[in-house]
Amino acid sequence: MPISRKDLADARSPEALVKRIFEAEPNLSVPVPIQDLCARLGIIEIEDLDTPGFEGGLVTDAERSDGTILVKRGGEPRRRFTIAHELGHFLMAHHVPDQPGRFLCTSADMLRTTARAGDGRQQREVEANRFATLLLMPPHRLRGAMAAFREPDLQHVLALARDFAVGKETAARVYVQYHPARIAIVVAGRGRVQRCYRSLSFPEIIRAVGDPVSTGSLYHGSPHRPNSASDIAASSPDLWIDVKRDLRAPALYEQVYLQPNGFAMILLRLDPVPEESAEERRLDEGWRHRFHSGRR
Numbered sequence: 633m634p635i636s637r638k639d640l641a642d643a644r645s646p647e648a649l650v651k652r653i654f655e656a657e658p659n660l661s662v663p664v665p666i667q668d669l670c671a672r673l674g675i676i677e678i679e680d681l682d683t684p685g686f687e688g689g690l691v692t693d694a695e696r697s698d699g700t701i702l703v704k705r706g707g708e709p710r711r712r713f714t715i716a717h718e719l720g721h722f723l724m725a726h727h728v729p730d731q732p733g734r735f736l737c738t739s740a741d742m743l744r745t746t747a748r749a750g751d752g753r754q755q756r757e758v759e760a761n762r763f764a765t766l767l768l769m770p771p772h773r774l775r776g777a778m779a780a781f782r783e784p785d786l787q788h789v790l791a792l793a794r795d796f797a798v799g800k801e802t803a804a805r806v807y808v809q810y811h812p813a814r815i816a817i818v819v820a821g822r823g824r825v826q827r828c829y830r831s832l833s834f835p836e837i838i839r840a841v842g843d844p845v846s847t848g849s850l851y852h853g854s855p856h857r858p859n860s861a862s863d864i865a866a867s868s869p870d871l872w873i874d875v876k877r878d879l880r881a882p883a884l885y886e887q888v889y890l891q892p893n894g895f896a897m898i899l900l901r902l903d904p905v906p907e908e909s910a911e912e913r914r915l916d917e918g919w920r921h922r923f924h925s926g927r928r
Contacts, residue, residue, distance in 0.1 A: 634672050640723060646763035649723055654770060662773050663797035666715050669767075674698045675722065678715060680705055687742050688714035690721050690735040709799040713764050717742060720763030727756045743827065745805070769796050769806050778807075784815045784901050786861040786889045800889075804897055805829045814902040816872075820845050821895040823852075834902060835873045846871040850886040851898055862888045864901070872900055880905050 635656040643649045653669070654660060660669075667678060674696070681689055681702035692699035701718040703711050714737075721727045721735050729735045730753065737757065744761060747754035769792070777795065781788040788811075793803035804817045808829045816830035816837060825839045845851045848871050856862055869875050869884035883903040890896045 635669070636672065637674055637723075640673075644724060644726060646720060646724075646759050646766055649720070649763060650766040650770065653767065654772070660770075662770075662795065663712075664768055664770070666712050666719070666768065670701065670715060670719055673719065673723065675701055675719065677701075678703060683736065685738060686736045687739045688718050688737045690718040690729070691733060692722060693733055696722060696725060707799075709793065709797055709802075712768060712797055713799060713802055714742065716764035716767050717760045719767075720760035721756070724756075724759060724763070727760070728752075743801075765802060765806060768798050769802070774806065774810060778810050781811065784811055784813050784899060785864070786817075786887050786897060786899050789817070789897070789899075790861070790889070800891070800897065801827075814904075816900045818845075818872075818898040818900065819895060820851060820898060826895070830900075834900070837872055837900075838874055839872060845898070849898065850888050851896060853888075856888050856890040856896070858890050858892045860889070864899075867900075869902070873902075 635653060639656040640649055640652050643652045657669075670678065676698045677700045679700060679702050681687075681704045683689070683702075687704050689702035690699055691702065699722045701715055701722075703714045703718075717737065718735065721729075727735075737760075741757040742761065744754060744757045747758045774792075774796075777792060789800060789803045789807050792798075792807060793800045796803065801819060804819075808815055808817050808831050811831065814831060814833045816828060816834045818825055818837065818839070819827040819829075823844055825841055825843050825845060827841065828837050828839075830837065839845070848868055850862065850865050850867060853862075853865075864885050864887045867884050867886040869881050872884065875881045882905045885901045885903070887899040888896055889899075
């Protein structure tokens with residue numbers, strides 16, 4: 633029996649909603665048929681959105697008896713994410729629109745992963761994005777796809793984007809989250825850092841949003857072919873992370889994928905710092921003692 637809104641009763645969080653959806657529809661195909669799913673869950677229509685400055689919207693009543701999703705014209709992966717985002721607003725009853733019966737969401741809302749403390753609107757957008765990502769890239773299907781990926785490579789991100797019919801940046805965020813290696817993906821545009829996504833084990837990136845990408849980065853290396861991932865190359869770790877003095881620096885590698893619109897993804901991978909041998913520690917400690925005592 634197809635899923636209905638009754639199957640989702642009392643599920644308030646994005647995680648609980650997606651879990652209930654796949655419990656009711658265990659054979660839901662990938663790419664997830666998002667428009668069909670919307671129709672089963674009370675969305676009566678999906679229309680083009682022509683309001684300047686907004687990416688998507690939702691029109692509904694106070695009881696959420698049904699709804700209409702509004703989507704800006706654009707590429708199919710982008711539209712699919714916007715539709716799933718607005719469906720999240722529709723299904724989460726605690727999401728209260730800024731205007732009675734009408735949600736309007738910007739491009740920045742679709743990228744939001746964190747919210748300021750006490751900012752209810754930002755928190756709602758974060759939850760809608762989490763719902764959309766979990767629904768379009770369901771973890772139980774994603775784990776199977778990720779099992780084939782060993783050494784980090786932007787080609788994997790492109791494969792996930794293709795197979796799940798999502799945008800490359802959506803796939804990049806999820807890839808960083810699920811890959812076991814210490815990796816990060818930096819989104820750059822016009823030579824400046826736009827967004828950064830990193831695994832829990834990857835240290836803080838010292839390049840803030842808006843900072844120029846260091847001239848030493850592979851990003852500024854030999855001309856990159858659009859729509860083609862570069863080779864993976866060793867890079868200096870202090871271009872991206874804070875390397876503590878007197879500590880052995882980890883090996884860092886970069887890979888660049890340039891898009892035709894001028895934006896690029898930069899994959900960063902950190903290798904574990906090798907353990908020093910007893911002889912290396914003895915020599916290093918002796919050198920430090922001589923240096924700090926003034927002896928040569």
